[in-house]
Amino acid sequence: MIRIITYLAISILGVFVSNAQIKSEEITINNQAIQLPGTLTFSEEKTPLIIWVHGSGNVDRNGNQAGTPVKANYIKQFRDAVNKNNIAFFSYDKRTANIKNKEFLKDTQIKDFVFDAQEVINHFKNDKRFTKIILVGHSQGSLIAMFALENVDKYISIAGTGEAVDKTIVKQIGKNNPTLAEAAQEQFDSLRINGKISVVNPFLISVFAKPNQPFLLSWMQLNPIKEIKKIEIPTLIINGDKDLQVSIEDAKRLNEANKKAELVIIENMNHVLKNIEKDEDNMKSYYSAAYPISKKLIETIVQFVKK
Numbered sequence: 001m002i003r004i005i006t007y008l009a010i011s012i013l014g015v016f017v018s019n020a021q022i023k024s025e026e027i028t029i030n031n032q033a034i035q036l037p038g039t040l041t042f043s044e045e046k047t048p049l050i051i052w053v054h055g056s057g058n059v060d061r062n063g064n065q066a067g068t069p070v071k072a073n074y075i076k077q078f079r080d081a082v083n084k085n086n087i088a089f090f091s092y093d094k095r096t097a098n099i100k101n102k103e104f105l106k107d108t109q110i111k112d113f114v115f116d117a118q119e120v121i122n123h124f125k126n127d128k129r130f131t132k133i134i135l136v137g138h139s140q141g142s143l144i145a146m147f148a149l150e151n152v153d154k155y156i157s158i159a160g161t162g163e164a165v166d167k168t169i170v171k172q173i174g175k176n177n178p179t180l181a182e183a184a185q186e187q188f189d190s191l192r193i194n195g196k197i198s199v200v201n202p203f204l205i206s207v208f209a210k211p212n213q214p215f216l217l218s219w220m221q222l223n224p225i226k227e228i229k230k231i232e233i234p235t236l237i238i239n240g241d242k243d244l245q246v247s248i249e250d251a252k253r254l255n256e257a258n259k260k261a262e263l264v265i266i267e268n269m270n271h272v273l274k275n276i277e278k279d280e281d282n283m284k285s286y287y288s289a290a291y292p293i294s295k296k297l298i299e300t301i302v303q304f305v306k307k
Helices: 074-083 099-104 110-124 140-146 165-174 178-194 202-208 210-220 224-228 248-257 295-306
Strands: 002-005 023-031 034-042 047-053 088-092 130-138 154-158 235-240 262-266
Touching (some): 034 099, 047 074, 047 110, 178 202, 178 210, 235 295, 248 262
Parallel strands (some): 002 262, 154 235, 235 262
Antiparallel strands (some): 034 088
16 A cells, blocks of 8 residues: 655544653663663653654664764654654664763674664563554664564554665665666675675775674665564555655655555655655755655654554
């Protein structure tokens, strides 16, 4: 099923904007030695709870990345918007965003992010303040969340890829440099066959640096198309048509693999969930919280969560 959201009045969607005071709790969830500090916010008890699973990078609970210019604050904006609609929200600092975890990150693989998400879900699964748990996976988190759906009532994929990560990275590189994309494909082939890359192309060192290789190898072995076919709980697949990193074709592939899922393509939404009217603002929005989150995204999420 596919809906293209252009404009729908709030009253039609039944979105309710609450004036209730927002309660906030700081909670640290431990996965063995790993510490995952996060923020729980809600206006009332007996409401649904959204748990956020991050995309790639050292993303904190608000959607920013320390040591980089990425300061979009998009998760904080998402939190505030759903809270106003009587939906509770929890996001945590990804293990790579918490400096206290630094000594434990050397051999991190994709499965470790799955374990983190599972620990967070386990923390809330018996919390009687919340009526159900909805897992939202953004970008890389879309795939991670697919492996963590036990004890979850609904699943939402936002900007999730519809193919293995090596194919996605090669395509992204190829948009600007087809020759370098061919080199990247050769590097991935070497990693797949040999388990390592002996000689890293100097122009691709940021991707294939030796410390990154075990993580990439673990990630590229996972196929989101294969995994989404297994999902039986209510599922919503969302992508923005201004997303420079993940195309709407990825979302369509995910939906084709699980036709029970609902697919929504949101007009003018980019990868960090901002409403983009001018193309020149697309990348700028990664570096500034001044750009607003897509209202159509929030309308879509609220409708799905409350149905």
